[in-house]
Amino acid sequence: SQKIEQNSEALNIQEGKTATLTCNYTNYSPAYLQWYRQDPGRGPVFLLLIRENEKEKRKERLKVTFDTTLKQSLFHITASQPADSATYLCALDMDTGRRALTFGSGTRLQVQP
Amino acid sequence: GAVVSQHPSWVICKSGTSVKIECRSLDFQATTMFWYRQFPKQSLMLMATSNEGSKATYEQGVEKDKFLINHASLTLSTLTVTSAHPEDSSFYICSAVSWTGQNQPQHFGDGTRLSIL
Numbered sequence: 001s002q003k004i005e006q007n008s009e010a011l012n013i014q015e016g017k018t019a020t021l022t023c024n025y026t027n028y029s030p031a032y033l034q035w036y037r038q039d040p041g042r043g044p045v046f047l048l049l050i051r052e053n054e055k056e057k058r059k060e061r062l063k064v065t066f067d068t069t070l071k072q073s074l075f076h077i078t079a080s081q082p083a084d085s086a087t088y089l090c091a092l093d094m095d096t097g098r099r100a101l102t103f104g105s106g107t108r109l110q111v112q113p
Numbered sequence: 114g115a116v117v118s119q120h121p122s123w124v125i126c127k128s129g130t131s132v133k134i135e136c137r138s139l140d141f142q143a144t145t146m147f148w149y150r151q152f153p154k155q156s157l158m159l160m161a162t163s164n165e166g167s168k169a170t171y172e173q174g175v176e177k178d179k180f181l182i183n184h185a186s187l188t189l190s191t192l193t194v195t196s197a198h199p200e201d202s203s204f205y206i207c208s209a210v211s212w213t214g215q216n217q218p219q220h221f222g223d224g225t226r227l228s229i230l
Contacts, residue, residue, distance in 0.1 A: 042223050042224065046221075100159055101219060103156040
């Protein structure tokens, strides 16, 4: 079965620095990969989607890379702000027919002012 | 756009009670909705996939007679936890996708915190 690992449970960085979060997966070749942000007691909010034939995608201060050979995605937040503090989840499609997602356990990012 | 509303946001009830949770897509039509459960400090676990007008598809280990799902319209899906017990206490979250093409993101509701006493 699919397995998704996010590199660390928690990550603390200083304001202004770049946060880099890692998502590794095994036993699967997803057609696309998504990143979500989740605040405590709230539902996830979609951030970025990257397809298997795309190596990089950007949105404002966010950047996602997708290496299908390494089976890894990196999620970067540049010029981080305290408001970026949240849990970030990566998710893979379970199979394209259903569009259901398998989620990683998340990385809790804390940006210190 | 792409707003999903979930109601109620929290509920506390006695063991043995049945609880209904609603998930509505407010500004788009959702042919497919998903129901997830999340325990503290854990990730979302898919419970079932709900397609409008057809029976839900449940994940392995999820009791379909305990977690009743109805997707009667393109904007509404409901999850009923029947005869709830303390071990059913969790954070239940729905999401929705529109019919417009593959590789679309899921839009999530804000979840329902269910506490069974």
